[in-house]
Amino acid sequence: MAAEAAGGSELVKVVVLLAAGVVAVPIFKRIGLGSVLGYLAAGLAIGPFGLGFFADPQAILHVAELGVVMFLFIIGLEMRPSHLWSLRREIFGLGTAQIALCSAAMTGVGLLFGFPPVVAFIGAMGFVLTSTAIVMQILGERGDLALPRGQRIVSILLFEDLLIVPLLALVALMAPPEPGAAAAAAHSRWADVGIAMASLAALLAAGIWLLNPMFRVLAAAKAREVMTAAALLVVLGAALLMQVGGLSMAMGAFLAGVLLSESSFRHQLEADVEPFRGILLGLFFLSVGMSLNLTVVAANWPLIVGGVFALMLVKALCIYIVARLLKSCHTEALDRAVLMAQGGEFAFVLFSAAVNARLIQAEIGANLTAIVVLSMVLTPVAIIVLRRLSPKTALSLEGVDEPNGLSGSVLLIGFGRFGQVVSQSLLARGVEVAIIDTDVEMIESARSFGFKVYYGDGTRLDVLHASGAATAQLIAICIDDRAAATSTAQLIRHEFPQARVLARSFDREHALELVHAGVDLQVRETFESAMRFGEAALIELGVSADDAAEVVADIRRRDAERFELELVDGVRAGVSLLYGNMQQTPLIAPKPRQHDPAEAEEHVPGISA
Template sequence: MDHGSALPFEIIIFLAAAVVAPPLFNRLGLGAIVGYLVAGIFIGPSGLAIFKDAEGTLRIAELGVVLLLFLIGLELELSRLLDMRRDIVGLGVAQLLVTTGGLSLAAYLTGFSPGAALAVGFALSLSSTAVATRILDERGHLTRAYGQRTFSVLLAQDLAIVPAFALIPALATGENFADPSSIIIKVAAALFMLSAIVVAGRFLIDPILRFIARNGGHEVMIAAALLLVFGAAIGSEAVGLSMALGAFLAGLLLAESSYRHELEINVAPFRSLLLALFFMGVGMSLNIHVVAGAWPYLGISLVVLIAIKMAVAGAVVRMAGSSNPDALRVASLLAPASEFAFVLIPLVVATRLIHSDVGQLVVALGVLSMIVGPPLIAGVERLARSLPRPDQHAGIDHATDLDGTGRTALVIGFGRFGQMAAQFLLTEGIETTLIDRDSDGIRTAARFGFKVYYGDGTRVDVLRAAGAAEARVILVCIENPNLSLKVVDLVKQHFPLAKVLVRSFDRAHSLALMEKNIEFEIRETFESSMKFGHATLRALGFPEDRVAAVEIDVRRRDIARLELQRAQGVDAGADLLHQTELQSEPLLEAEHEAIALNSEAAQAIEELAKKAG
């Protein structure tokens, strides 16, 4: 590398690989993750050796997994996590114990010592959070029943890593047995850190973000989001927890925050780049020479590994009530080895339970399972779709949306107008997301029971994070006409399936909106003016039918003027602005001469005849 260069050569190579590999492997039907893994092999020590420190690269790239878990936490809510506790404790523990037992037995039969077999079996029984959640996120199935069960198992595995770091040394011989008191201290430290994250998330973070939103800028919010995530992650790691678990908990606690969507869009770009680096780092860690020298052993081991993990996961989930297609989906998602295996296996080697060369083979096995995982998952998904759908009346709902939101409406701008418009949606129980960028207004709305999220509706990433892609209707209630038109353009371009209803500021704004093919627009003062004029004439003693006729005429002339202005410009239709007297016209021409039924009628007919003559 040329140290005099302002931009390191490795960064250029990484970005080039991140751009070329995903679309190429997506085109081949293998998926972007396999593309990143193969790109890592190509530019890593076993390939062109542009990146020589695979371990250091992985260490940095783990931050991508951290950000991924934080965003998943933001998508959940604490109440929903409590609803998942049975799956976490039941499915997660059962899958982990049975899979560890099966893999440990297989390792023991191939010549591993009992302690080494148990350690290696546990490390390989863990599943890749990065692969599974990335694929679920791309499918949009994180909130489906099988997606939630997959995530429950992954969360249970993350929790199991804490005692694993303490107990693996106890499997070694001699002086490496763990001191029970040290285990108690580590557990106590972990509980303390989790409590600190909970307290900070509940009582400190929201006021701090409110202060930043009011006094800082967009750049400060980005820095605050990253500081929040990495602070929770590093704090968790310091007490023996995984960084991903700390970040997930932080996201979970902020899932109900008004700043949830703002945090999500600020973190997402960094997550994508760091996840790309993570998968490349996994590819870099694969030693091609080791694989080439032991490919028959690794090939058989890979088949055994995936078969045991899929059989156990599928059976456990099926026994819990999932349908056959969903059991297959969960089994395939849990097949690839976990990123934490690359941390646990070096620990097993360090305790001398296995030789370093054997450790290289186990790491290679884990990497290979990650490489074959995405194509396997895609194939199983096609198979699952071809199977008969479960009977909904049998209590098995394979596509239930457990998100709890089912977002069907999005209201942008929650001032006085937006508040009143949203009342109709909320009264009918329609799931509605409300966003505004006034932090003080959001706080005020919370006092009246409204859940309003902080976000700038003129940014497409904010709209997407707020659920615009799933919304059936989008209400644009922004006061500023220019910003309103910008939002409408973004919505029509990126979310064309949503029906758009817009609050108009004045006639010029209405005319501009009429050109954008929206479903509905209304000037904010028009209807109130109509009601006000109606009440004024009634107060002057005019009968109701006469006042109603006047209102109909005013509305008709207003619509006619708008059409003229739309065709000829804003100055057109001035003659329609007012009229001295409403001229009533019959709907049909009279077919016979009028016949007077009394003297007053006769006098009226005579006067009409004089006017006509």
């Protein structure tokens, strides 16, 4: 009975943890505060200083750190060795500059607060180590991980994760030895270095020669659950190996991910690990919220509150200065400064090691830990405040050209996926095309593939004139905005009657709007692909190609008839629908030879549909 009662008690704790996250996170996201703050608040509510469901949050924190480990493994899967090598300047250059300035400045803050030099240095170095979990989660929610600004932040985080290793070694070197144990301590330190190097070598060897053959064997067995177990084995095994060597578990998982990034099993591994990563990372944030010792905060609140704001302000200022010195714009530098202004989970490890080594007192260690936890709690709040207080800045057009006196047979408005595919046929036939779009990042990306795309809003008459609409034979509206597409079509039809107007429509209702706006041709973006897909499906099921084409033609005819019935009076004469036989004079005289579609791809490399 006692065993059953104990088991029931543990089950209650599991249910409470799940319920806290399930209730708090949607509420906080709904009110715009983000999932991280929701987890932290839920942890505080159910922890020892809230409802008291948990008395030892550190025990949960040790398990929940596996969420950070799995997060780093997934990041590693995305970081191919060549890509990682391309970030070497950001990792070692930007990372070194930021850490050097921040550690020096925050050590000075510690001295001003009256701490001895050793304590001030350890406190500063612990606060330098940014929370990988919080920053990665926020970057992921914002969709910034793959962007250049996100990659720079990831590079700094990787360098900081590497830094925990020499910091722990430095704590061991600074620790006062036991009387008469100096020789043994020196021998132990050299032994620790040897074990760390051996663990790292073992992980690299396993990643290069063992993991891929193992996954090939498991894949041949076709046991889905075994593949999932193997993915967890790789992550946890790499973490354990690094922990045995005295290194960072998260760094071990990251290296394992990098070693598997070129593997054909990469996507399967990511899918297997992702659910565990999400649950454990949420558990990590819950346990951080539980770890906020309100008793310590209440007893030393002037020191802790002052330390939180002083360290966060100084760290943010140093990060901003380094970012600006290394040519980041004001907006990116400010965002990075606020996002990385907190201490991180590795600070707990560093402070614990310092207390065990008798470099700092236990009470001071508790105060420093409270400062770090509070900084982690305040980071999502600071980001929200920054977002709401920051004025909406004008769009930066640095390095982007605006249209001025353009000319061409075709004006293409919108160079997203739809517009890119449309351009292939035109460019393959040598048609002179002027292209405008309002997405600066897409314009810069297109430039890297050799395309000249100008920044311009097709709903503005002056932009259309500057883009050559007055002399264009054809204007193609390919923008991914329903309202803007309709207003652009109306403006073009009224101001540039010489041009034939083709437009991308989103659905049947939008197609009717465009017809009323006077377009010569509208194409529903999903209709054509769905018709081709249905025809191919019939052929795959054994229907002859002629019969399948006849079925599709009949569907097209009936759809066109229904469409015409839905048109109201006032549609201008001569409007052409996509769904009939269009007897129109071609704008460009066809060349005598049949053009190979593959050649179109060669004219526009790297542009995807």
